[in-house]
Amino acid sequence: MSFSPKIELHLHLEGAAPPDFVRRLADEKRVNLSRVFDERGAYSYKDFEGFLRTYEAATQVLRTPEDYARLTREVLERSRDQGVIYTEIFLSPDFCGGRDLSAWREYLGAIEEAASAVDGIAMRGIVTCIRHFGPDKARQTARCAAETAGAFVTGFGMGGNEAMGTARDFAWAFDCAREAGLGLTSHAGEFGRPASVRDTLDHLRVSRVGHGVRAIEDPALVERLAREGIVLEVCPGSNVALGLYAKIEAHPVERLLAAGVDITVSTDDPPFFHTTMRDEYDALERVFGWGEDHFRVINQTAARAAFCDAATREDLLKRLEP
Template identity: 65%
Template sequence: MIPKVELHLHIEGAAPPAFIRGLAQEKGVNLDGVFSEDGSYRFEGFTQFLRVYEAACTVLTGPEEFARLTTAVLERSMEQGVIYTEAFLSPDFCGGGDVGAWREYMHAMREAASRQPDIEMRGIVTCIRHFGPEQAKTAALCAAETAGDFITGFGMGGDETQGTQGDFAYSFDMAREAGLRLTTHAGEWGGAESVWQAVRDLGVERVGHGVQAIDDPALVDHLAERGIVLEVCPGSNVALGVYPDWRSHPIEKLRERGVKVTVSTDDPPFFHTTLGAEYDLLGHHFGWEDEIIREVNITAANAAFCDDATRETLLKKLEPAS
C-alpha cells in the first residue's frame, strides 16, 4: 500500500455515524432526521448536508468528546495507509470562539493525536463562512493565539455562496501575521471567480476543492504557474452534485494542465468513501497507477503545513521500495 497524505479533512465531518449515535445515546440527545434507516448520515444536497453536519455536532460538547473523536478519526485514516493528515478544526464548535475554551479543546485533540504513533496530525483552524466575517475574527484570534507546531494553518469552510472571499481578509491577515499558512474553500460552488478571489484577495497558497477553476483557462494557467495547490475531494464533489459522475470530474484535466492536485475525502462517512476508495476510483476512471498516486502524495507532502523535519520524514516514506 502506498502511504498517503491527506490535506482536506473536517474533524467533525469525519466522525463515524456510530460514534455520533453513541454520544447521542449517552447524553439523551434526540438526533431524529440525522440518520438513515441503515445508520448512515441522511441528507440531500449541500444545504441539508450543512444542517445535518451541524446537528451531529451538537453532541460534541466538550474536550473529552473531541479527544475521543480524534482517536476514532485517526484510527480510520491509518486503516487507509494515511501517514499524515491535516484536520480542519473550528473554534465555533470547540468552545464557541472563546480562546480559553479553545485551548482546552485543542490540547485534548493534540494529546489524542500524539498517542497514535503511526500517523502525524496537524490542525488548520477554520472559520465558518456562513457565520459571517465578524464571527470569523474570533476564529482567527483563536488560531493566532495557539499557532505553533500543532496548529499550523488557517482556513475557511461553510457555505461558499455567502459573501465573498475578500469579506474575510481581516481574519486571514491576522492569521498570516501569526505565522499560519493559509487555505480556503473555493471553486466548489462559487465558480472560477471564487478561486480568483481566494488567491487575489486572501493570498492563500492552497485552495480547498478549487475544481471549478477548470472553467477558466486563464485561471488554470495562473494556478499552474504560481504552484497553488488544490485540495481535491472527488467523491465529495460527486456525492453533493458538483459534478454528475466521476467521469465528469476535472481532476485529471487539471493535473494534465500542470496544476498541483492532491486527493482528500472531505467528510468521508457522509459521502460513503475512504481515501483508498478515492484512489481506486481514480484508477478506474482515469487510469491512475502507482506512479501517479505516489506523485500526488509527494505533492501533498510538499504542500503540507508542517515543519521541514516532518516533511522530510514523509517524503522518505513515500520513496518507492528499492
C-alpha cells in the first residue's frame, strides 16, 4: 500500500536532480563529471562529507536560469508521479547567482514559472543558506530571501555540514528571515548530537527541524519537541544511506512518533539515496506496520506545518480527508 496524496516538506532541488539529467547537461556544456558518478552511473560518495562534495560538483552543470527551470520541471514531474500534491523545495542563492540579488531574482523567476507550468502539484520555495559556507554568506542569503519573500518564497532554512560553527553564528540570518515573515527550518540532529537540535531551537527559533532524529538520544529533548509542537522533517532513507543508522529497522521514527513528536516524511536527495516517496512509505509499512491512518496523520501534520497561505493549507487538509 502506498498512501496518496502525499506532502513533502524536505527536498533539495539540486539534490533531486536525476543522474541522467545531470549527465545530459554535462554533455551539452562539455563538463567533465567523471568523479561524480560510479561505474553504474549513480552518484558516487563514501560518507557524508563525500556526499557534500559530489552534490556541489554536480551543480557545476546548472549555470543558467533556464537550467534551473528544466530541473524544476523534471523534479516536480517525478514527485507528482509519486503521488505528491504539495512540496517545499530548498533553493539556494549560493548556487543560483552567487547570492547576487539581481541574479537570484532571475533564477527564482525561472524556477517559479517552471513550477507553475507543472499540473497536479504545488510548490513553495525555502531559501537555504549553506552552513559550511559560513555566517557571512548566510547573511547575504537571508537578504536574498527577505527581498523575494512572498507567495512563492515562503520559508528560510539552513543545510550543509552540521559540524561547522554553532547555531548562534547564524542567528542574524534567521532573525532577518523572520522579520520578512518567512517560516523557519534548519537541519540539525542528523550527524550533530542532540545538543545541535537544542541549540537550533534556542538560537534560531525554528518551527521545524530538518532530520532531528538524534533527539531520540535525549529523553528531555524529545519531551520538549512534543511539548512545543516542533515538527521534524524526517528522511529515513537518507539517514540509512548515509550510515547514520545501519538499517531502517534501527531508525527512531517510530519511537519519535510514539513519544508524541510531530513528524513528516520526505526523501531529502532522492537519487543520491536511491529512494522515492513511494519507497519511503513502503519501507515504513513493511518495517513498522504503518497503515493508512499513520500516513494520513503524518500528511496532516505536514499540511499544518507547511509554509503556505491559509487557503492552500485548507485545500490540502480537505484532500487528505478519508
